[in-house]
Amino acid sequence: MLGERNGGFKIAMNALNVGRIKLGVACLEAQRRVTSKSIQYAKERVQFKKPIASFGAIKEKIAQMASSCYVGESACYRAAYDIESRIKYHIDNGLNRQEAELKGVEDFAIECSLIKVGASEDMQNCADHGIQILGGMGFSADTPMESAWRDSRIGRIYEGTNEINRMLSIGLILKKGIKGDLDLMPAVMKATMLMGSERKKEIQESPLFQENQLIENFKYLFLMIAGNVIQKYGNNLEKEQQVLLALSDILIEIYFCESAILRTIKNYNREGAKNQETQIEMVQNYVFEAQNLMTRKAKEIIFHLTEDNKIERDQLISAVEKHGDYIKSPNYFALRTKIADRFIKENSYFI
Numbered sequence: 001m002l003g004e005r006n007g008g009f010k011i012a013m014n015a016l017n018v019g020r021i022k023l024g025v026a027c028l029e030a031q032r033r034v035t036s037k038s039i040q041y042a043k044e045r046v047q048f049k050k051p052i053a054s055f056g057a058i059k060e061k062i063a064q065m066a067s068s069c070y071v072g073e074s075a076c077y078r079a080a081y082d083i084e085s086r087i088k089y090h091i092d093n094g095l096n097r098q099e100a101e102l103k104g105v106e107d108f109a110i111e112c113s114l115i116k117v118g119a120s121e122d123m124q125n126c127a128d129h130g131i132q133i134l135g136g137m138g139f140s141a142d143t144p145m146e147s148a149w150r151d152s153r154i155g156r157i158y159e160g161t162n163e164i165n166r167m168l169s170i171g172l173i174l175k176k177g178i179k180g181d182l183d184l185m186p187a188v189m190k191a192t193m194l195m196g197s198e199r200k201k202e203i204q205e206s207p208l209f210q211e212n213q214l215i216e217n218f219k220y221l222f223l224m225i226a227g228n229v230i231q232k233y234g235n236n237l238e239k240e241q242q243v244l245l246a247l248s249d250i251l252i253e254i255y256f257c258e259s260a261i262l263r264t265i266k267n268y269n270r271e272g273a274k275n276q277e278t279q280i281e282m283v284q285n286y287v288f289e290a291q292n293l294m295t296r297k298a299k300e301i302i303f304h305l306t307e308d309n310k311i312e313r314d315q316l317i318s319a320v321e322k323h324g325d326y327i328k329s330p331n332y333f334a335l336r337t338k339i340a341d342r343f344i345k346e347n348s349y350f351i
């Protein structure tokens, strides 16, 4: 006997949780290498008598690739640290190493799924940009980009397909809410009240103030929408797969954005503004893309949810538009140029 009788399924499920965060980290490392290779190629390849790295169209891609590496990295570091701390906590509270590892990873099963999905899709997008930067050579099997794209494609399928992991993450949150491990309903009620009220339009000059506020608001919007979804579909919720997928998209972006904001502010306080300049720009760039996606997904759910109730629809949409939008937007083209210039100078993603 390798473990307790009838305990095998749990061990197998936990092996999947570990596999998911490991897959996320593997995708992330591939993403960093693809980004560095693309930067190096773009500096060497000359078209119209200039290195293609000097063109805005290429800089935009480099900035997007670097920003998603940085944000994905932040999510992976955060989850790995949280899991390690929880394992230590369980050992300190009397579990043996094996039990503590099983329980420690299980406690963060939701995060493992979010990372698996987010990082595998970011890797795919990154490899796609990489192929585009290499042009015709990118499509050829003679260069590493073609295999990077093909290899990254499987990341979205194994360790549970991304559809299954998306539904699983939302299902686990609801399950924790029902079991009482998560104070879900009081949080939903608070969110509904807050998102129904006016938004304070203050802006502070501290770094990532707006981004931080936006992600906080999206957490409340997520809870408000999830509450409405639970109320409407109840036990039939698992049949509403498109709703679950859209909710999960919002959750992934919240987790990734929040991880990057926390990391950057911590390092800003430790090391100062100059040291974190590019990191702040990358977070601003990523959060802008995430805000667009989360707004679209939130609206898609609301349109479905309130098909026959215009008053409710107007109220929910108004909450998304009021609390989920920027008060003052940065110049994103300038931001992306600055990010790309920094990495082109460094000759790789690493800073």
Ligand SMILES: Cc1cc2nc3c(=O)[nH]c(=O)nc-3n(C[C@H](O)[C@H](O)[C@H](O)COP(=O)(O)OP(=O)(O)OC[C@H]3O[C@@H](n4cnc5c(N)ncnc54)[C@H](O)[C@@H]3O)c2cc1C
Pocket (backbone or CB within 6 Å): 154, 157, 158, 159, 160, 161, 162, 163, 164, 241
């Ligand atoms: C290169 C490679 C290596 C692998 N290595 C391993 C390994 O080491 N260990 C291991 O155990 N497995 C491994 N696998 C298997 C892998 O985990 C499965 O391929 C994967 O889980 C998907 O299962 P499937 O292929 O049966 O697809 P299906 O389950 O048939 O899925 C097909 C499509 O239907 C969707 N779908 C399925 N069920 C649902 C549902 N209930 N609701 C909504 N959509 C659904 C899926 O998301 C997918 O888009 C590997 C696969 C490959 C290709």
